[in-house]
Amino acid sequence: MLAAPIPDNDKERLAALRAMLILDTPPEERLDKVAQFAAHEFDVPIALISLIDENRQWFKARVGLDVCETGRDVSFCAHAILQPDIFVLPDSRADERFADNPLVTGPPHVIFYAGAPLAMPSGYTIGTLCLIDHKPRQLDATELAILSSLRDLLVEELTNPAEAPHG
Template sequence: MQKPPTPNNELSRLKYLNSLQLLDTEGDIDLDRITQFAAKLFCVPVALISIVDEERQWFKSKVGLEATQTPRDISFCGHAILGDSTFVVENTLLDERFSDNPLVTGEVSIRFYAGVPLKMLSGFKIGTLCIIDNQPREFRKQDAEILEKLASKIVKTLEEKHVRTLK
């Protein structure tokens, strides 16, 4: 298993993330609607808005998963926040970075993952919108474009809520 590398700007990213006062907050109906839509649109059992802090990925919104968080060192989202585009693993069992990951070999049984970094206006990537399946699957360029549009809606919603909390 390959642990996600730490972003070069990690200290600044975490400072910004904490300024959002987002972690461990109540659910949000607007975000939940997007997560539910993503799960239905892509016909996947799990969709998440995952926020990546220093030690964990915490789920601000979730469909199809009981857990509220998982350790960052086994997270797929920790890898996804390193890039600028959709991070896709079509078959986790064939990917040496993840084939022995507890989220793959254990009860969650992840076989497919696609996650888009939530890149805020500040430039910091605070987490992902991700979809997960327990079956391998193909993910086309147009699928990535749709997931990226949904992620941009999440970012807009989070930015608007952050501005309101500053007032």
């Protein structure tokens, strides 16, 4: 297993993530709905909004996964945040970076992974909107476009969160 390299700008990226005051916060219905929609739209058992800090990936929203975080060293999303666009692994068992990853060889048995990097207007990528399946698969051009649009909407929501209703 090859851990993802640390981005050159990781110190600044982490500062931008911390400034958002989103890590370790309670679930938010609007973000949970994004993960639920992604799982349904792509017919995957697991969909996550994952944020990458120094040592872990923490799940702000999750469908189909009981844990709320995993180590950054085993994180697929830590690889995805290094990409300029959607990172797709049709079959992680066939990729030397992931074949012996404990998330592949054991629960949750990540075989297919697609991660759309959450690049914020600040220029820093804080995490991903990701899809996981227990079997190999591909995304076609239409599905990639839908995932990209969903990611863009999510970035907009994270950048300009809805204000709490006044009462």
